[in-house]
Amino acid sequence: MSKKKSYLFVLLLGLLTATICLAIADGMIGVEGSIQNYEINENGEYMYTLHVNDSTGRIIFWTGLLLLPVLFARCVSAAHTWIDLPLYVIAWYILSAVFGSHANHRYLAHPGRGFISIGEEWTSFSTAIFLWLVQFLLILAVKGMTKGIRKLNRNRSASFVIVTLIYILAAAVGIFVYRNLSLPWWLSLLVADTAATVVTFVFSQICENASVYDPYWSVQPPFILAAFAVGQNLTVFGIFLLIVVFFWGIRLTVNWAYTFGDLTHQDWRYTMLKEKTGVFYPLINFVGIHMVPTLVVYGCVLPGVYAIRNAVQGNIAGVLFLCLSVCAVILQGTADSQMHRFRQDRTGIFIRVGLWKYSRHPNYLGEILMWWGIALAVICAAPEMWYLAAGAAANTVLFFAVSIPLADGRQSKKEGFTEYKKQTRMLLPIRK
DSSP, rough: OOOOHHHHHHHHHHHHHHHHHHHHHHHHHTEEEEEEEEEEEEEEEEEEEEEHHHHHHHHHHHHHHHHHHHHHHHHHOOOOTTTHHHHHHHHHHHHHHTTTTTTTOOEETTTTEEEEETOOOSHHHHHHHHHHHHHHHHHHHHHHEEEEEHHHTHHHHHHHHHHHHHHHHHHHOOOOHHTTTSSSSHHHHHHHHHHHHHHHHHHHHHTTTTTGGGTTHHHHHHHHHHHHHHTTHHHHHHHHHHHHHHHHHHHHHHHHHHHOOOOOOOOHHHHHHHHHHHGGGHHIIIIIIIIIHHHHHHHHHHHHHHHHHHTTOOOHHHHHHHHHHHHHHHHHHOOOOOOOHHHHHOOOOSSGGGGTTTTTTTHHHHHHHHHHHHHHHHHHHHHGGGGGGGHHHHHHHHHHIIIIIHHHHTTSSSHHHHHHHHHBBOOSSSSO
16 A cells, blocks of 8 residues: 555544544443533534443543554554554544543533543534544654654664663653552552553554563663652662662663664564564554563562562561572573573584573573562561562463463474473473
């Protein structure tokens, strides 16, 4: 599809969506809420005052939070397929519904715009079309920005600067969202973390590289803990915990920077998913590559946030588990260093030296032990918070169910893998 046809398709699809949303808005009246009164404005249009219950407003809001990034990804992409139509319909309706949906849930229902809050000034169908055109122009601007970024993608220094600016923006959005929410701290943190992930996802689409998200895994925990530590009276245990997480985060981020070429290089796993999922890749990208890891690491960092917020006093068992985390970081760092050396020398098909002599994934073992150490350290000091181990458990499942099978599957294509697998353990670096 040519660029002109592609843009025209987006424009016509948006207008069609506005018409479909007229039916959605009319269908919602009297079903999800109740009409309180109506009036006829100066243009002779009926404006309904509607009360929508709390659950409906929240469902609309959270669904919008998840679907709008996917819509954006489809808009930015040059190709448009059948899957775009339902995404446009859903997102347009959500965009209308979200205005004021988490305030007092009092709306005006109007053809072509779904529900809008009573405080808004929009009173005509033409205004709704104007809003959509603004959105369309934004898409064109993003496409132009994408072209500019593509020229810089091949420059390693420029790529570092781009990724850094993306993460600064993501952090700023996360802080803004957290500070403007009145939810329980753990839920506000989850929403803010999700918002920061959405920013990262949007720019990964603009850069056409899902690996923009890669450093999020190691940057997120230290940043979150540092943000909560500001202004707190930290205990010795809290300071030790912060040091351990920063040690882990800095080492892993340095390892990412060492292996980072530029924004033209994407992790082989993401490329494989893109080839396998086709038109569904934006959804898989957002959910599988971005949101799932964010939720897992969010669960991993919760014990640390709890310990800092509540000035938890550590005990001997807790300190020992923090020492386990330190050993895990050293284990992971040693494994990564040995792998880098092997890739430079290429002395064989499979690495069979150091920690890798008896283990196929010693680096993954370090990552798993790191977060079990943090979780158990806090639980030993606060046994009533035993459920905070859920994050470490989810992290373990992620490696056993996704990371390890993917890595072994790729290695299995090499000659001699069956024998190599028989001679090595999955994780523990001890003789089989």
